[in-house]
Amino acid sequence: MKPFTVRLRFHGDLNVFLGSKAHDAEIELRLAEKTSIKDVIESCGVPHPEVDLILVDEQRVGFDHTLANDAKIQVFPVVNHGTAHTYKRLQTTGIIRFVTDGHLGGLTRNLRLLGFDLAYDRNADDRQLLEVMTRENRALLTRDRRLLMHAIVQHGYCPRSQNPDEQTIEIVRRFDLLELIAPFTRCLRCNALLEETAKAEIIDKLEPLTKIYYNQFRRCPGCKQIYWSGSHFPKLQKRIEEIRSRVRGKA
Numbered sequence: 001m002k003p004f005t006v007r008l009r010f011h012g013d014l015n016v017f018l019g020s021k022a023h024d025a026e027i028e029l030r031l032a033e034k035t036s037i038k039d040v041i042e043s044c045g046v047p048h049p050e051v052d053l054i055l056v057d058e059q060r061v062g063f064d065h066t067l068a069n070d071a072k073i074q075v076f077p078v079v080n081h082g083t084a085h086t087y088k089r090l091q092t093t094g095i096i097r098f099v100t101d102g103h104l105g106g107l108t109r110n111l112r113l114l115g116f117d118l119a120y121d122r123n124a125d126d127r128q129l130l131e132v133m134t135r136e137n138r139a140l141l142t143r144d145r146r147l148l149m150h151a152i153v154q155h156g157y158c159p160r161s162q163n164p165d166e167q168t169i170e171i172v173r174r175f176d177l178l179e180l181i182a183p184f185t186r187c188l189r190c191n192a193l194l195e196e197t198a199k200a201e202i203i204d205k206l207e208p209l210t211k212i213y214y215n216q217f218r219r220c221p222g223c224k225q226i227y228w229s230g231s232h233f234p235k236l237q238k239r240i241e242e243i244r245s246r247v248r249g250k251a
């Protein structure tokens, strides 16, 4: 078939994925055969789970759209404004179950602190991450964009920042989680939901001062870790409030 030219324009922060081929978030490609829009977008470095809206010559299309002629393509990221979108999206929000790769331990802890369900194994390889993602219907969080491009990934996100607190804010925004935050409900170490426990049941495991000053405790049914509103508690609360207000700030 006759070769044709497609011009892609990437909006929002999708330009972080573009390589040196891009000029001002625009890429021009010459194609010699029919190609799916998904493959064309990913060939520019942008993983499909990051793409929320695609326009080909002003027409909205899905990932299965095939390109065969010259076209102008616009690609938009997920942007949440706290209200319903007026267009049909390719991605979903409100996902509260995630699997994180081994480099995202800090983010994992933060999201568990906010009550979200995080599968995390520091030593998991790519195959294991994809397996957990599929089997447990989780969104994949990784800075490995190649992994996010895997065909079986439905929901996922590449944290832009390397800083766990910034990453946490990104995730809460991307998946629209602000109203779903339930702090201090989940074990930071093993992800299990915490249970209220009577002081009498655990008193022999407490330090002398903790025994005296605290009366309310939660215990992890998984790893048996005991939680209480100790001296670290105001600091954690402050951190959660900071995350909330920063997410609101941009909304």
Ligand SMILES: [Zn+2]
Pocket (backbone or CB within 6 Å): 187, 188, 189, 190, 191, 192, 220, 221, 222, 223, 224, 225
């Ligand atoms: Zn635990």
